[in-house]
Amino acid sequence: xxxxxxxxxxxxxxxxxxxxxxxxxxxxxxxxxxxxxxxxxxxxxxxxxxxxxxxxxxxxxxxxxxxxxxxxxxxxxxxxxxxxxxxxxxxxxxxxxxxxxxxxxxxxxxxxxxxxxxxxxxxxxxxxxxxxxxxxxxxxxxxxxxxxxxxxxxxxxxxxxxxxxxxxxxxxxxxxxxxxxxxxxxxxxxxxxxxxxxxxxxxxxxxxxxxxxxxxxxxxxxxxxxxxxxxxxxxxxxxxxxxxxxxxxxxxxxxxxxxxxxxxxxxxxxxxxxxxxxxxxxxxxxxxxxxxxxxxxxxx
Amino acid sequence: xxxxxxxxxxxxxxxxxxxxxxxxxxxxxxxxxxxxxxxxxxxxxxxxxxxxxxxxxxxxxxxxxxxxxxxxxxxxxxxxxxxxxxxxxxxxxxxxxxxxxxxxxxxxxxxxxxxxxxxxxxxxxxxxxxxxxxxxxxxxxxxxxxxxxxxxxxxxxxxxxxxxxxxxxxxxxxxxxxxxxxxxxxxxxxxxxxxxxxxxxxxxxxxxxxxxxxxxxxxxxxxxxxxxxxxxxxxxxxxxxxxxxxxxxxxxxxxxxxxxxxxxxxxxxxxxxxxxxxxxxxxxxxxxxxxxxxxxxxxxxxxxxxxxxxxxxxxxxxxxxxxxxxxxxxxxxxxxxxxxxxxxxxxxxxxxxxxxxxxxxxxxxxxxxxxxxxxxxxxxxxxxxxxxxxxxxxxxxxxxxxxxxxxxxxxxxxxxxxxxxxx
Numbered sequence: 001x002x003x004x005x006x007x008x009x010x011x012x013x014x015x016x017x018x019x020x021x022x023x024x025x026x027x028x029x030x031x032x033x034x035x036x037x038x039x040x041x042x043x044x045x046x047x048x049x050x051x052x053x054x055x056x057x058x059x060x061x062x063x064x065x066x067x068x069x070x071x072x073x074x075x076x077x078x079x080x081x082x083x084x085x086x087x088x089x090x091x092x093x094x095x096x097x098x099x100x101x102x103x104x105x106x107x108x109x110x111x112x113x114x115x116x117x118x119x120x121x122x123x124x125x126x127x128x129x130x131x132x133x134x135x136x137x138x139x140x141x142x143x144x145x146x147x148x149x150x151x152x153x154x155x156x157x158x159x160x161x162x163x164x165x166x167x168x169x170x171x172x173x174x175x176x177x178x179x180x181x182x183x184x185x186x187x188x189x190x191x192x193x194x195x196x197x198x199x200x201x202x203x204x205x206x207x208x209x210x211x212x213x214x215x216x217x218x219x220x221x222x223x224x225x226x227x228x229x230x231x232x233x234x235x236x237x238x239x240x241x242x243x244x245x246x247x248x249x250x251x252x253x254x255x256x257x258x259x260x261x262x263x264x265x266x267x268x269x270x271x272x273x274x275x276x277x278x279x280x281x282x283x284x285x286x287x288x289x290x291x292x293x294x295x296x297x298x299x300x
Numbered sequence: 301x302x303x304x305x306x307x308x309x310x311x312x313x314x315x316x317x318x319x320x321x322x323x324x325x326x327x328x329x330x331x332x333x334x335x336x337x338x339x340x341x342x343x344x345x346x347x348x349x350x351x352x353x354x355x356x357x358x359x360x361x362x363x364x365x366x367x368x369x370x371x372x373x374x375x376x377x378x379x380x381x382x383x384x385x386x387x388x389x390x391x392x393x394x395x396x397x398x399x400x401x402x403x404x405x406x407x408x409x410x411x412x413x414x415x416x417x418x419x420x421x422x423x424x425x426x427x428x429x430x431x432x433x434x435x436x437x438x439x440x441x442x443x444x445x446x447x448x449x450x451x452x453x454x455x456x457x458x459x460x461x462x463x464x465x466x467x468x469x470x471x472x473x474x475x476x477x478x479x480x481x482x483x484x485x486x487x488x489x490x491x492x493x494x495x496x497x498x499x500x501x502x503x504x505x506x507x508x509x510x511x512x513x514x515x516x517x518x519x520x521x522x523x524x525x526x527x528x529x530x531x532x533x534x535x536x537x538x539x540x541x542x543x544x545x546x547x548x549x550x551x552x553x554x555x556x557x558x559x560x561x562x563x564x565x566x567x568x569x570x571x572x573x574x575x576x577x578x579x580x581x582x583x584x585x586x587x588x589x590x591x592x593x594x595x596x597x598x599x600x601x602x603x604x605x606x607x608x609x610x611x612x613x614x615x616x617x618x619x620x621x622x623x624x625x626x627x628x629x630x631x632x633x634x635x636x637x638x639x640x641x642x643x644x645x646x647x648x649x650x651x652x653x654x655x656x657x658x659x660x661x662x663x664x665x666x667x668x669x670x671x672x673x674x675x676x677x678x679x680x681x682x683x684x685x686x687x688x689x690x691x692x693x694x695x696x697x698x699x700x701x702x703x704x705x706x707x708x709x710x711x712x713x714x715x716x717x718x719x720x721x722x723x
Contacts, residue, residue, distance in 0.1 A: 048582035173714035
């Protein structure tokens, strides 16, 4: 018997430990589901952690109204198969109710509005732990994020005053009205996620695989044509062979030219690529610390 | 970077910690490891290049890669633990990058708690200094299994063997007083790349390996305790459906030893004995479970078991006591209170405790014991005695880093205020 785990099995074991710890330490957890591969991985790991029982918490999707239709279809089928409850927080509803004001202009995005809707849903559902699929390799502010990340009663993150995390010991203690953000896949890299999804044969939305789509270029980023985006006169659409490395809003998620139509080819592409996956996200490009600023105010 | 399925099915995970200040070249070394293993992306590089130029710096400042928070970039210091990732075809690496100054001892302790390897940097011009000793003492206290001492900036001492040998001797003499098992030395220049990823042509006299070779090959198979069976119950799985009507699974992460179907086990604290009926997982029944696997254990008999209980072998029991002696690393601005009450977390168990005695404060620059000044302030390390409300099932930290460790939580603020290693 060879007493060692490979890196993916060790990461899996760590994430399952965190998921079970959340079920044990919190009264009312919820899993934030975006439809992207990281939240699909999270859901899959949760299925493993509580097998043969069902996942003991609902999924929460903050719906900007600007989603890829393929992602919504995938979400609904997954929820059906798992037999878990899905809560949808609607940004469109919040705009219609006058709770938030929509950005205007060519680079308008509903990304920032998600925070308000998320915090409202967490409050409404009295959730004390919100599980997210953020990874530390994604962005430099996230490199300092904890597995158990404390949020005050306003949902704010205080990066300079975080609880140290040692060994296998996670402190989820809090006062009433406060909550935790929990990041079970903190230690996974983009490549780890892809390798694991392939080895485990996990289903993914077809958006991740190369396909032909009507797209146009803006500031060097390829965007999918949709009703949610205001094109400038010189921005002309053409059919391109693309795939998406992350799935967010149609209005701000960049596609990349690719012919990777299998997981094997995607991994090869990821392993040799020279741009980070959030490099295609125009929401991160607003300033050098845009992620940190959004996180402090309660973003994922 | 390899991407064959067979290759990454064999890849291992290695966690290492680095500690140091801006001056000793730590950021340059991490930058070089990331850069030479092609883990820095173009857009990341462009971003830090732009920032360096805006600040009027002559070269691209690789430290910007490792300093994540706004306030850190403004002040040019690292104030928190930052985690970095890179991989080679053999291993995936997680770096816990921590500041080296004495006022950040708690960050160093945090980074060290899960590390397989401690990487200690010494400036070849300065030799073994107070900070070097501090890092080595923390690595020893936290029982990091392997220590690799990199004598850096060899280019500034003309790559002379004598400079390296002197430092090696000085460090070895100091380390003989510590509890470290496995120490290696490598002369490097992080700036020029000597012996980091590529073998140096300027140091023919050095017969050892490069740092990358060391990191890819150091034996970590024995870093877990595979002898003493310890399975802290984390969560009880009860499906409540017809198919699994009587299913009671005890889930958790194996903290020590190996469990097999049919093993005679005892459940603590009740003391009831039973046999392992099945080791279950989503991927099917497992023949064996060992650290750090997360599994679900089913027993032959129906015993009342809940979170915080521990499954062990009948003839190999942990210590079972309400009085424990620990070395504590203190994290809070509020000093440790003699007779103070705290919440204590140990494996999956929670209890309360009272601080019965503060035996001494450890000077982490000299290892000397201060028996007079016993006020334990933030970043201090001390030996103390605790009395707990419930018995804890512990092992000495030297034998098991999981069952031998605790944290203390302030009952007013809920903050983690101390981390302890059981003696």
